Amino acid sequence: xxxxxxxxxxxxxxxxxxxxxxxxxxxxxxxxxxxxxxxxxxxxxxxxxxxxxxxxxxxxxxxxxxxxxxxxxxxxxxxxxxxxxxxxxxxxxxxxxxxxxxxxxxxxxxxxxxxxxxxxxxxxxxxxxxxxxxxxxxxxxxxxx
Amino acid sequence: xxxxxxxxxxxxxxxxxxxxxxxxxxxxxxxxxxxxxxxxxxxxxxxxxxxxxxxxxxxxxxxxxxxxxxxxxxxxxxxxxxxxxxxxxxxxxxxxxxxxxxxxxxxxxxxxxxxxx
Numbered sequence: 337x338x339x340x341x342x343x344x345x346x347x348x349x350x351x352x353x354x355x356x357x358x359x360x361x362x363x364x365x366x367x368x369x370x371x372x373x374x375x376x377x378x379x380x381x382x383x384x385x386x387x388x389x390x391x392x393x394x395x396x397x398x399x400x401x402x403x404x405x406x407x408x409x410x411x412x413x414x415x416x417x418x419x420x421x422x423x424x425x426x427x428x429x430x431x432x433x434x435x436x437x438x439x440x441x442x443x444x445x446x447x448x449x450x451x452x453x454x455x456x457x458x459x460x461x462x463x464x465x466x467x468x469x470x471x472x473x474x475x476x477x478x479x480x481x
Numbered sequence: 482x483x484x485x486x487x488x489x490x491x492x493x494x495x496x497x498x499x500x501x502x503x504x505x506x507x508x509x510x511x512x513x514x515x516x517x518x519x520x521x522x523x524x525x526x527x528x529x530x531x532x533x534x535x536x537x538x539x540x541x542x543x544x545x546x547x548x549x550x551x552x553x554x555x556x557x558x559x560x561x562x563x564x565x566x567x568x569x570x571x572x573x574x575x576x577x578x579x580x581x582x583x584x585x586x587x588x589x590x591x592x593x594x595x596x597x598x
Contacts, residue, residue, distance in 0.1 A: 356509045381540065381571040388507055388542050438580040444554065446547035449579050453543060456578045 346373070346413045351406040352391070354399035354424075359391040362409055366420070369413045375476060382457035383418055386472050389450035390422045398424030398468055416476045421469065428467030487515040490522070496598050497528040498591070506541040516548035520555055529561035530598050534591055536567035546581065553585060562586070566594035 346369045352358045366387065370380045391407060399405040405425040412419045435442055437449045454461050460473040489500045499519070503511060522528040533549070549565075556563040564586045568576070576582040588594035 378571055384540060385542070385575070392509075392542070392544075443580060443584055444550050446550050447543070449543040449546060453575065453578060 344414050346411075348409075348411045350409050352395070352409060354395045354402050354405050354407060356392075356395065356401070358395065359388070359407075359409070362411070363387060363391070366411050366413065366418075369411075370418065373413055373415045375418070379474065379476060383420075383472075383474055386454040386458045386461070386474075387420050387422075389454055390420070390470055390472060393450055394422050394424035394426075394468075394470075397429070398426035400426065418474050418476075420472045422472070423469040426468050428464075428469075430467055431463050485518045487511060488518050493532075493595050496530045496532050496595050497522060497526075498595075499531060499533045500536065501538050504537055504539045506538060506545040509544065512542070512544050512548060515545070516551065519548060519552045523552070523555045523559060523561065529556070529559060531556060531561065531563050532591070532594050532598070533563065533565045534567045534594075535565065535569065535572060536591070538572065539569070541572060541575070543579075546575070546579065550581070550584065562598060564588055564594045564597060566591050 348362065348365065350362055352362065363384065367380055367384055370383060375383075391409065394407040395401065399407060408423040410421040431451055434448060434451050437443070437445065437452055442448065454470075454472060457474075458472045459475045460471075462471045463469065485502075487502050489502060491498045499522070501515070506512060506515065522531060531552075533552075553563050566588045567590060568587060573582070573587070576585065576587065586597075588597055
């Protein structure tokens, strides 16, 4: 893990093993940094949810829990922007192929909500062409009065 | 009375009130245990009026939503009633984004929810 702080920006780059829960430490550190940079609790919740869903997808669906494969995570946090890039070693997927979990016939399906939650809670999410890397970005909104 | 690791179970009148032990519901093994304990309330303990209170919960992942959906189905399949209460705004937003607020009977505080059974 490399953890460096340039003025006003906290950065971290780490390779995670493809095991459930292997992201716990990096997620906790990310949340701690968001708090340290003064992000409001609702935004911290949003980033937590999106990052958790994305990393679990990478470990379980991307690398299929293959311990010989890693999930690469890069984080950048500043006072007004957070960016997390997550890359797995799987074949990728087409995010447009994920069915709409809010369609009536899918409403009670037990899974398939992670990508929609990521899109809703982050300012921007972008997959690469192969579909095995995603960038999550949130820009801090104006303070609530 | 079976022992539970992931939930606290009490009764208020005829209503079974369920509270989560964990503040953050995201660990896969924990979610599997949580699901098993919730389902057993319906399948083994024959509880038919269940209130799930989120007052201890700060975070839950989409995997946990799946267990709540399955619980809702199981309760409905035996003509029981499931309600949820004390949900913090961020988690309520998760239910709204996924439109699960249309599936679940979501109430405000516990007393209001119990009186609605």
